[in-house]
Structures are given as C-alpha cells and as structure tokens.
Amino acid sequence: MHTKFGSVVARADRGTFRAKYTYRGEIITKTFKDRLSAEAWLSGERSRVEASEAGIQQWTSPTERKRQEEAVKRRRTLFCDYVIKEFAPTWLEYAADGSKLAAGSQRKHREYLNHLSHAFFWKYPLSGITQEDISRWLADLENFGGATPRKKTFQLLKAVYAKAVAEGAVPKSPVTMKAPAVPKSRQAQIPPATADELQTIYAAMPTTTRIAVWLGSILDLRIGEVVSLQVQDWNPKTQTLRVCHSADENGGLKATKTATSNTTQPVPPQLGKLLEEACNGKQPTDFIVTCADGTHITPNRLRDHFNEAKCKAGRPDLHFHTLRATSITAAVAAGASLKDTMTWGRHADAQTSIERYQRASGTERMREIATGIESTLMPHEPTVEELEAEIAETEKRLASLKSQLAAIIHQNR
Template sequence: MHKFGSVVYRADRKSYRAKYTYHGEVITKTFKDRLSAQAWLNSERSRVEADKAGIQQWSSPAERKREETAIERRRTLFCDYVMDEFAPTWLNYAADGSELATGSKRKHREYLSHLSQAFFWKYPLTGITTEDINRWLADLDNFGGATPRKKTFQLLKAVYAKAVAEGAVPKSPVTMKAPAVPKSRQAQIPPATAEELQNIYAAMPKTTRIAVWLGAILDLRIGEVVSLQVQDWNSKTQTLRVCHSADANGGMKDTKTATSNTTQPVPPQLGKLIDEACNGKQPTDFIVTCADGTHITPNRLRDHFNEAKINAGRPDLHFHTLRATSITAAVNTGATLRDTMQWGRHADAQTSIERYQRASGSERMREIANGIEDTLMGHEPTVAELEAEIAATKKRLADLESQLDALRHQNK
C-alpha cells in the first residue's frame, strides 16, 4: 500500500506533527506522542479512501469542526445564549465599556425580565422566526407600556446582532422596525421663554433660584443640580464639574449615564451667580440649598420651581423642560446636531436627534414658509421693519462716508 502522509518529530517543540496532502490542501496536526499522531493519520486515510471510493465526501478537519460547531449551535436554546453569552455584559456595561449607572442597570434588568417572558424564550436560537417575533410584539400587555416594549425589542435585536456576528445564526429574524412610542405629554410642552425664566427666577427663594439657570443654560437635571458642591466649581477656568446626581432621598449617587459625567463651560453672568452662591461655603457644601443652608432634595427644589412657574404663568412647565429649553436655545445660536449630542450629554444618540429636530424643526419651517411667501406674494413692510431698515442703512452709509473720507485724506 502506498505510504499515506508522514509523522515528523519536532525537537524544538518536543512534539510530533502528522501531515498529509489531499485535493491540494496540506493538512497537519500536532500531538505529544507518535502513537496518537499515527492514529490520527490512519483515521484521515480512511476518510480519504472513502472519498475516492465514492462512499463519503471528504472535508478538511477545519470544515468538519465548523460543521460540528454549527450543529451544536442549532441545539443552543435562545434563553441559554441570552443568559450565558449576552446578558452578563449587557446588564452591567454600556457599549463603550463604561459601567452603567444604578438606574440604567435596573432598567436593563426590567427589559430582560420582559424578554424572558416571551413564548419563544426556550426555543432553539436558530428556530425563532420573524413571524414569532411579530406575534410576540402584537401583545402590548407583555411589556406594560409602549416604552418598555420598544426597549425590550431593541434588546432582542441586539442579541441577534451579536449572534450573527459570532456565527451562532446565519441571519437575524429581527427584520422589522422598532415599535413606535407615542410622544409623551411632557415632550410636547413648549420650552420656556427668556421672560418666563426671568419671572420664575425672581419668584423663587434666593438660595434655590440659581437652579433655573443651571437647568436652562447648562442643561442640568434636577438631581444633578441639588448634588453640585462648591468644590465642583472652578472660578479660574469658569467650569462646573457634573459628577453626581441624587437618589430618591436626596443622597448622592452616580450621574444618570457615563456621558452625563462631564465638565461644563459656564458663561460669565451665570459664573457670577455661582460665585455668589459659593461665597463663604466649604468645598463640600452644596451650591443650591434650603434657606437655612442645609442640603435640599430634588422634591423640595421641585416644589420651589412649581410654585414659581405658576406665578410666571407657565403651570405646564416641568423642571426637566429646562433641558429642552437649553437645547432649543443652543440650536437657535447655530448649534449642530453633533453639538447638541455633546451638550445634551445623552447616552442614546436618538434622544439628541429627537431633541434637535424638535428644537430646529418648527422655527426653521416658519422661516422657510415666510421666505416662500415673500418670494411669491411680496411683503408689505411694517413701520417697525421700515424703521429698522432705515437705521441699518444710515449706519451703513455713515461707514461708507467714513471710509471715503479716509481714502481722500490718504490721496492728498
């Protein structure tokens, strides 16, 4: 019988390498002893002979390993893959590797709980179909609301994205769009105007009124506002470090997300107010306090704000609306979507996109509508518009005359 393959001792590695060539492929495998290497080579020869005889098609060891892995994956249950391969990381860490805040971890556990109640939870990972997912999504009662439904769907989509990337499934059955979430009533509240903010500020107690500008200018959440300490303010660099939030009882905790933990630049007028609020205090004292200087809770500060907003004629406002007010003002100054994402400190880019579109959409559409009307219908100027245009023209004329005088003087 013709010799099949070879077994070579490799002194440098103190091992035996079995080797043979078939269909143009060089197949090798390393063993600790010659006997095992020869046994493997004999089994491979049997496969090659079976292929030549037309009994069983030959495939390389690497291809056989992939087939075995695929068969094993087909046996993997969806629940086992989620709990063993996906959940341990997803429950505790964000996409950038940073650890999730306590509140975010709690929400992730909630969404995982919703997913674990799906009827296909114990189906094979490769056996779940698009029809199964559509049937699961059709029952809103499974989730307790539109938002948990969307978040749980996004969790399912992420699970299958990982499974596809790892080769655990050939393709994802999650082919539909994420379920829509109706806009919350709070999201539809118009942002506060500058005059309204001034009125609210004036109506609040002296020790808490600065919170209005911390929310409306720096885009801070109420929990972040009550957690600001004197040591977080740097008067030399005019920056404010945002590194804590408040729990339900007013105690200190991490910010809502890792992206919320940042250092915000502070404009000059607000900087003076912060200086005044910090005057005479110790580094660990809080910037916003009760009237007696003690730590104020989010609920107590919210009470102050709610009373003042009624006096300002905006009973519909929430303290959180100040964040939308800040984004709107930023867009009106020319902030781009990228700027908005950074300023808003949103962990979810979609939140920034929605905020940006809300802030820029209505006013921009009005500008476009006014421009079209002026082009097609003409425009009858008002007295105020004419006076403003005359003043601008006079100023421009004065500038031109000044330049002309200077030029004549040089030519003399």
C-alpha cells in the first residue's frame, strides 16, 4: 500500500491546481488547469521516485529532464533544417546592424546560401558535423566558382554555427579554421590617378558630368551615389553635401550601399564653387549631375563619359571606382590616420579601410621617405637629366600659373 506522496492544492484565485512533492531535499512543483492532470503527474513522479529508491533508474528533476530532452532534440536537428528555419529568414533580409539589405545584397546572400546547400554535410545532424568534415569541404571548395564566393560561403557557415553555439543548439563550433584567402583584385592594384590626370579627365568630360570626377576623387563618392545627388543635398551655408541615396538597377533612387555610407561630407572651397554652379537655376529635387539635356543620368552612362575621357589622359586602366582609392591615397598623403581613413572611406568593413590605408601608406610612401632621408644625409650633385626634368616641370607649373592668372584678370575686367 502506497503512503501519501505529495499534494495537490487548488488555487482558487487563479483557477489552477498546483502539484507538489519533496525528494532529496528538493521541492518539486508544477501547475495544471485541472485536478485530474495534477494528480496524474504526481502519480508519475511517485513511480520515478520509487524506481530510484529501488535502484532501477536514477531520479532527475523535471527541469533536468526537460534539459536532457531538448539536448536530444537538438542532436536530432539536421544542419539544413537549422539553416533554413532558424538562420536564413533573418540573414537573407537584414544586415548585422538590423537594417534592411539592399536588393543586390539579398541576391548575393541567396547565392551564398545556395552554394552552402550543395555541401555534402547539408543533411547531416547539426551537432554531428566535425572539423574534419569542414576541412574536407574546404578542400572541395578549391574548385569553387571564384575566390570571393568561396570565402563568403565559408563565412556564412561560420555565422550559422556562431548562432547555434549562442543558442545552445551545439556546445561548440566545428568551424575553427581561417577563412579561405581572397587574392587582391586586379582593380585594387590599379595605381591612383594623379592630379594632372584628373584635370585632363575633368576637361575632357561634358560640362554636365565633369564635376563627377571631383565628387569621386575628393569626396570619395561611389558612382551610384554621384548620379543620385540632388540639389537639396547641397547646403551652401554649411558647405556640406548629404549622401543619402544610391542608384538602383534601373537608375532610380535607393538606400546607400551600407548604413555607414549614409553621411554628410564637408566640401572644400573650390569644389563648393563648382557645386554651386551645377545647382544654379535648378529645383531642390533636380539632380546635380545630369545628361546634356538636363535629364537624369544612369551610372552606366556616366561611366561611358568617364571611360572616354580617361583615355585622353593616357589612363585606360582607370575605373571610376579607382577615384575612391585616389581619394584615400591623397588623404593619407595629407596626414590622415587609419581612424580618419575609416571615417572618410565610409567602409562598413574595417578591414577594407585597413587595406586601403596600408596600400596608400605603403611602398610609394616608403620610397618618398627614403628619398627624403637620402637628400638630407647624402651629398648629391644633380645630373643634367635631373636638372632638365626639374626645369621642364617648373616651366610646366609656371605656364599653368600664368594661365590661371590670365583667367582671373579676364573675369575681373
């Protein structure tokens, strides 16, 4: 005959029934909506206690049992199910800072997710994938379609397991190795444009688009941001330019590439005068850079103008995007720190700024320093060639100054 085990107490104020018993100094309770369910639970708990006392089965608390059940359930969760149900819905639409991803970024995310879905461990248990599996998969990725997709897909896998570890779905991540290296792109190796080259390109472009050269090389703007600038973005009182839009695939307005790209840039005096001229006579919503007839220009059309002019400067290798590297290089030469570069470059990824800074302050800067040290410490008799080159450069500079002076005198008459 069983002795009394626990109790069921009606809680009239809440309309519930609380089952309660004490075992090994631990008070165990659970609340139910009806007495019958409470008594049934209490009966089951008594059987567990009796089995424990008889040495048949070790007793664990309901809380611990639930934890063990969830652990078993997690072990049964397939990697593909966790990715699709728990990770992908947010990752496909939102950035790390919670902002909505642009259409192009969403498309890239879907591409990387599709690549990951072809991994041989796609339908393995989430907790069953090992470091060896990841290493084998990485070896297979050598035949993958491009270095950047390979690295991005690896980073996606790493992010999946970071979330899984944070949520307790797995005890630790098997993704412990470094991401596959991405060789520097050919575009990243293109030398920045010089001041003379920029001036030649500016002069060779149509009057309604030529200011784009300085917007890119001085203010570090992307081509999509340049064609999206409106008159209302220019503030002549504060001499600042608001950057808050980029161009979508059809040439319309969309959000900037990243949240950090959305900013207000200070405009230096000479560029300020050009902006004032470009905005003169226009309505607030009119665009600053336009086609010859005043209509909205697309990035591709502006790129055509730039590409034609760059050849006249003897720089067919330049891309409009190279103007951003030109801006960073000039900033570093002017004394910008790495922190300054990160702010000016408006890069969402700090590594991008670091690479740009290192490039701008790298070999050529070291060469300048070495030459400066040499001229200070080592006696040097200039050669005929050096003197002729310096004279030619001085005469060229003098001619430029005379031309500028003549233009100013003519304007003031």
